[in-house]
Structures are given as C-alpha cells and as structure tokens.
Amino acid sequence: MAEITYIQAISEGLREEMQRDESVFLLGEDIGNYGGAFKVTKGFVEEFGEERVIDTPLAESAIFGMSIGAALQDMRPVAEMQFSDFVSTGFNQLVNNAAKIHYRWGAAVPMTVRMPTGGGVHGGPFHSQNTEAWFFHVPGLKLVAPSNPYDAKGLIKAAIRDKNPVLYFEHKYLYRREKQELSGDDFLVEIGKGRVAREGEDLTVLTYGSMVPTSLEAASHLESRIDVEVIDLRSLMPLDMELIIGSIKKTNKALIVHEDIKTGGIGAELSARITEEAFEWLDGPIRRVASIDTPVPFAPSLEEYFMPNPDKIAAGIQQLWDY
Amino acid sequence: MTQAELSELVKRSEFTPVAGLSAEDCVTLYYYMQLTRTFEMRLASFYRQGKMVGGVYLGTGNEATSVGATYTLEDRDILAPTHRDIGAHFVKGESLRAMALQLLGRAEGPTGGKDNGLHQGNKEINTLGMISHLGAMISVAAGAALASKIKKSGQVAIHFIGDGTSSIGDFHEGLNFASVMELPVVYIIENNQYAYSTPNSKQYACDWIAQRAHGFDMPGIVVDGTDVVEMYRVTKWAVERARRGEGPALIESQTMRMRGHSEHDSADYVPQKVMEKWEDKDPIDILKNYLRDWGVLTDVTREQIDEQIESEVEKAFEYALDAPVPEGPEAANGVYAR
Numbered sequence: 001m002a003e004i005t006y007i008q009a010i011s012e013g014l015r016e017e018m019q020r021d022e023s024v025f026l027l028g029e030d031i032g033n034y035g036g037a038f039k040v041t042k043g044f045v046e047e048f049g050e051e052r053v054i055d056t057p058l059a060e061s062a063i064f065g066m067s068i069g070a071a072l073q074d075m076r077p078v079a080e081m082q083f084s085d086f087v088s089t090g091f092n093q094l095v096n097n098a099a100k101i102h103y104r105w106g107a108a109v110p111m112t113v114r115m116p117t118g119g120g121v122h123g124g125p126f127h128s129q130n131t132e133a134w135f136f137h138v139p140g141l142k143l144v145a146p147s148n149p150y151d152a153k154g155l156i157k158a159a160i161r162d163k164n165p166v167l168y169f170e171h172k173y174l175y176r177r178e179k180q181e182l183s184g185d186d187f188l189v190e191i192g193k194g195r196v197a198r199e200g201e202d203l204t205v206l207t208y209g210s211m212v213p214t215s216l217e218a219a220s221h222l223e224s225r226i227d228v229e230v231i232d233l234r235s236l237m238p239l240d241m242e243l244i245i246g247s248i249k250k251t252n253k254a255l256i257v258h259e260d261i262k263t264g265g266i267g268a269e270l271s272a273r274i275t276e277e278a279f280e281w282l283d284g285p286i287r288r289v290a291s292i293d294t295p296v297p298f299a300p301s302l303e304e305y306f307m308p309n310p311d312k313i314a315a316g317i318q319q320l321w322d323y
Numbered sequence: 324m325t326q327a328e329l330s331e332l333v334k335r336s337e338f339t340p341v342a343g344l345s346a347e348d349c350v351t352l353y354y355y356m357q358l359t360r361t362f363e364m365r366l367a368s369f370y371r372q373g374k375m376v377g378g379v380y381l382g383t384g385n386e387a388t389s390v391g392a393t394y395t396l397e398d399r400d401i402l403a404p405t406h407r408d409i410g411a412h413f414v415k416g417e418s419l420r421a422m423a424l425q426l427l428g429r430a431e432g433p434t435g436g437k438d439n440g441l442h443q444g445n446k447e448i449n450t451l452g453m454i455s456h457l458g459a460m461i462s463v464a465a466g467a468a469l470a471s472k473i474k475k476s477g478q479v480a481i482h483f484i485g486d487g488t489s490s491i492g493d494f495h496e497g498l499n500f501a502s503v504m505e506l507p508v509v510y511i512i513e514n515n516q517y518a519y520s521t522p523n524s525k526q527y528a529c530d531w532i533a534q535r536a537h538g539f540d541m542p543g544i545v546v547d548g549t550d551v552v553e554m555y556r557v558t559k560w561a562v563e564r565a566r567r568g569e570g571p572a573l574i575e576s577q578t579m580r581m582r583g584h585s586e587h588d589s590a591d592y593v594p595q596k597v598m599e600k601w602e603d604k605d606p607i608d609i610l611k612n613y614l615r616d617w618g619v620l621t622d623v624t625r626e627q628i629d630e631q632i633e634s635e636v637e638k639a640f641e642y643a644l645d646a647p648v649p650e651g652p653e654a655a656n657g658v659y660a661r
Binding site (some may be wrong): 054 | 456461463469470474496503658661
C-alpha cells in the first residue's frame with residue numbers, strides 16, 4: 001500500500017468515479033490544462049478530454065446553474081470552487097435552486113461542489129473562510145468535511161454517487177500535511193456517519209475538518225491527566241446524532257471545536273441538540289472553542305490569534321474538565 | 324383535443340404551407356393558444372371568487388410567443404418556461420388536469436402543493452421547473468444543453484426570459500457561458516413592455532435587448548411576438564441551427580402583458596393609449612384572421628373547437644376542485660432524494 005496525501009486522495013476519488021461512470025464530469029475555473037489552482041485535476045484533461053473536464057468562464061452562478069441543468073438531465077457534475085469563499089457569488093443557485101428542486105417537484109439533483117476551505121495558510125479575508133454554516137441552514141443540501149485521506153477519498157466518491165447536492169469541504173491546510181496508506185480498493189464513506197477519532201472516557205471533543213488533527217494533538221498533550229474522546233463528525237448535514245449523543249452519555253462533558261467563527265457556527269446547533277436530547281447526562285456546560293468573530297485576518301500573527309490551535313483547545317478541555 | 328381530431332376539422336384544399344407549417348399545424352397552434360386563453364380566464368375568475376391560494380400570473384398577450392416557439396421542439400427536447408408560459412407547458416405535453424391540480428395546490432399535482440404557480444418541472448416531458456429568482460434558469464437551461472452536447476443526444480433547449488430578467492447578472496453569465504461553449508440552447512425574451520410596474524424605459528438603455536446578443540457573438544433577432552407564424556418561423560430557424568451544433572441564439576419577442584403583473588394588480592400605470600394599441604394586436608385574433616383568409620378553418624368549425632376547449636377546461640377544473648389538498652404532515656417529506 002502506498003502512502004498518499006489528502007489532496008491525492010481527492011484526485012484519486014475523482015478519477016475513479018470518472019472512470020467508473022461516464023455521466024461524471026468536472027467544471028470549474030482553471031481546472032483543465034492548468035489542472036486547478038491546487039492541481040487536484042492535473043492530468044485529467046489528457047485522460048478524460050475537454051468535454052468532461054471543463055474550463056469555465058469566471059462565473060460562479062453559471063457554474064452552479066450549469067451543474068443543476070446537467071444534473072437534471074441525469075449527468076453527475078462536480079463543480080469546483082477555486083476557493084470556497086467565492087461560493088457567495090453563486091449562492092442563489094445553491095440555496096434556492098439546487099437545494100429546493102427535489103422538495104418542489106421531485107427531481108433529483110445529483111451534483112457535487114468542491115469547496116477548498118479554511119485558514120492557516122495566510123490567504124487573508126477572501127481565501128481563508130469556513131463557509132459551511134452559510135449552507136447548514138438550508139434544507140436540501142448535504143455537507144461533508146473530511147479530515148484525513150481515507151475519508152477524503154471515501155466521501156468524494158460517496159458525494160458523487162449521492163442523488164442530492166453535496167457540498168464537499170476540503171481543507172486547504174490538510175492538503176499536503178495529512179498522509180495515509182490507502183488500499184486501491186473501491187470504498188465509500190457513508191454520508192451521515194461520523195467516526196471516533198480517539199477513544200476516551202472523560203470528555204468528548206466534537207469537531208471536523210482541520211480541527212480533527214489539531215484536537216488530537218491537544219488530547220495527546222493532556223493524556224496523562226484527562227482521557228479525551230475525539231469525535232470526527234465527517235458529515236455536517238446530516239449529523240450523526242446517534243454517535244454524538246452516545247459519546248456524551250459516556251463522558252458527560254462536551255467541548256465543540258471548529259475553525260469557523262463561533263457565532264452562528266455549527267457548534268451552536270450541536271450545543272442546542274445535545275441540550276435537547278441529553279441534558280440529564282451532562283455534568284458541565286457545553287463549551288466551544290472556535291475562531292473569534294471577525295473576518296479572517298491576513299498577517300500570520302493576527303491569524304494565529306484569530307484561530308484555534310492545540311494550546312487553545314487544550315486550555316478549553318482543561319477548563320471544562322475542572323468545572 | 325388530439326392532433327387527429329383537429330386534423331379532421333381542417334379544410335386543406337388550397338393551402339400552401341407557411342413557414343413550414345401545414346394546415347393541421349396552424350389549427351393545432353390555434354387550439355393551444357385558445358386553450359391557454361380559456362384556461363387562464365378561468366383562473367382569473369377563480370381568483371375573483373376567492374378559490375385561488377396566492378397570486379395568479381397570467382400570460383394574456385403572450386400566447387403566440389409561448390405556443391409558437393415551443394411548437395418547434397421535439398418530444399425529447401428541453402423546455403425551461405417562465406411564469407407566463409402555460410401555453411408552452413401544454414404544447415410540451417403537460418395535461419390540463421395536472422396544470423389545474425398544480426395551480427390549485429392539490430396533493431395529486433406535480434408539486435403536491437409544495438410549490439405554487441408554474442413552478443413545476445416534469446422529467447417525463449423534459450420541462451425544467453423555474454424558481455422565482457428570475458435569471459437563475461438561464462444557466463440551468465444552458466446546463467441541460469451542455470448535457471445534450473456531452474451525450475451527443477441532439478437535444479435542444481428553449482428558455483423563456485422576461486424583459487426585466489435581462490437586467491440581472493445571471494443573464495450575462497448564462498448567455499456568455501452558453502456562447503463560449505456553443506451550446507444548443509435558444510433564449511427567447513418575452514418582452515411584454517413591463518416588469519411588474521417598471522416600463523422598459525427604466526429597465527434598459529438600448530433600443531432592443533436583442534442587440535446584446537452581438538456582444539456574446541450569437542444571433543440576436545427581434546420578432547413580432549403577437550404573430551404565431553413569425554414566432555414559429557424565427558424560433559424554428561434558431562432551433563435547427565442549435566441542433567446542427569452552431570450554438571445559441573437570442574430572440575426578442577415584442578408583445579404586451581395585457582393584464583396586471585398578477586391578478587391583484589390593476590396595471591393602472593400603463594397608459595390607456597398603450598393598452599388600446601396592443602388590443603389591436605391580440606395574438607389569437609391575428610391567427611383567427613389568418614385561418615379565415617387562408618381558408619383553413621371556417622368560423623363555424625373554429626367555434627366547434629372553442630366549445631371543445633371550454634369543455635376540456637371545465638373537466639380539468641372540476642376534477643381539481645374536488646381533489647384533496649395535501650395532508651399537513653406531508654410538509655416534512657421530500658427534502659432529499661433517496
């Protein structure tokens with residue numbers, strides 16, 4: 001088995017699905033001959049041709065509209081946002097069109113949107129955002145956020161095969177940092193299922209995406225004193241509430257960690273649901289470690305202050321444990 | 324009425340086809356236009372009787388555009404209509420019953436009461452359901468045409484756009500994309516002079532919206548949208564061209580919205596003189612005159628068709644008015660495809 005990076009896992013998943021199913025095609029800015037801003041689709045034009053790897057004009061709304069139209073003709077488009085921040089100029093097509101078609105008139109819209117996401121790469125306010133909460137509030141969309149190569153590959157394949165619009169949040173910070181040995185087998189990761197990234201008895205950290213390895217690092221710093229369980233949500237919509245509530249009933253303490261800003265983030269909904277479903281099992285308040293409520297700042301010193309890191313997460317765990 | 328039933332009524336002795344339309348075709352066009360008018364007038368009276376839930380948006384004045392353009396399509400082709408295109412839905416194959424159920428928000432209808440107006444799509448006849456955000460469907464229609472191009476299926480898409488829609492950014496994105504990729508899609512602007520209360524003079528500064536086609540390097544054509552034969556002739560040319568792989572076209576139909584934006588709107592902002600001018604250009608009257616002049620249909624036979632239409636519309640609404648409304652808990656179903 002060969003070791004591959006997170007970004008290679010995304011490429012492999014895309015390539016395998018395109019080889020398996022002729023209705024799968026890609027569209028996005030600079031994804032063809034250039035191979036994409038992050039080179040996820042390098043070599044795809046040579047293998048699949050320009051009709052299935054489409055370099056688009058700079059027009060996010062039309063990229064999504066075209067994807068919807070093709071999906072309604074039984075194709076399986078995969079649209080790439082060059083950076084997830086740019087999704088805002090195509091917002092209407094996702095939230096009012098793609099998300100509502102099945103509910104309104106019963107037609108499936110099997111499309112995937114690749115969303116290179118997140119900070120820690122000094123991209124400034126428009127190349128670093130975590131935009132998942134914008135879409136978490138929209139019935140009809142599914143949201144996934146892998147944290148490692150296995151899930152990156154299994155989830156991109158599952159997203160492409162899903163009958164619904166799936167937003168796939170791939171974290172740029174993880175692209176070349178996360179590595180794993182993967183078998184060449186055809187495997188999927190089921191959308192809607194989280195996983196236990198680290199088993200523990202004392203306290204549960206609920207997290208996803210880039211904050212999974214960061215939380216695992218924090219947990220290992222504390223392991224002599226506190227036995228932390230880390231849940232990798234993987235799927236943000238739908239949430240794996242069975243896994244989440246099961247873990248809370250075991251540890252009785254919940255700390256939510258996300259790189260997105262705190263206010264109105266996915267952590268807020270998680271907190272509310274845990275309170276509704278497992279209040280009696282808690283022996284401390286639900287707490288959150290998240291980015292501060294500002295735009296994502298550019299300078300490394302500012303971004304470091306803005307975002308969670310292992311120390312901030314460890315401090316959050318310690319404070320909740322001491323409660 | 325079926326094509327065969329209509330054919331029996333045609334006097335075809337001395338008729339030379341016009342714009343590729345046979346005598347039977349001309350009578351079929353009349354049937355769909357008159358059906359549209361009759362169906363819509365019934366909706367207007369239901370609105371006044373308080374039988375409708377929500378707004379009622381009628382296409383009076385738009386019948387020739389909607390019906391004539393859609394009549395150029397084959398069964399397999401793709402239609403993306405807008406909210407004044409009941410006629411287009413009918414030509415493409417939507418049943419009167421389904422339409423009545425939809426507009427009355429009944430459980431059995433195409434959206435099961437989940438959405439209102441002409442928002443339904445239908446995979447069986449390949450219509451794409453519109454959303455209220457006008458302009459959004461421009462690139463969706465292009466995407467359907469893209470699928471046709473990738474699959475080499477030879478399907479063409481028609482999408483109707485309003486004059487107001489030409490002002491939104493999606494118009495630029497969609498037409499540009501369609502032209503860059505030379506997609507088999509024909510865009511038809513139903514220029515009915517007003518977007519709600521906003522006259523064209525406040526909507527765009529150019530003489531014709533079709534002029535913009537030049538900037539996208541596609542044909543831009545202005546057509547008298549009250550004349551169904553002209554509408555058919557020009558659209559047919561664009562559809563055939565698209566089917567040959569020669570790319571998209573932009574057709575601007577000049578017509579008039581003969582009622583308010585919605586039935587609640589008296590449209591008193593439209594000068595009386597303007598209304599009078601357009602009343603002389605009623606699309607159905609124009610076609611009636613053609614049929615009489617060409618000797619295709621006598622007034623007596625035409626009246627027989629009108630009576631038949633009355634009865635078909637009556638039956639559809641009788642059924643729909645008695646049909647059950649959706650059960651409340653059904654609201655929770657259908658968010659995801661399974």
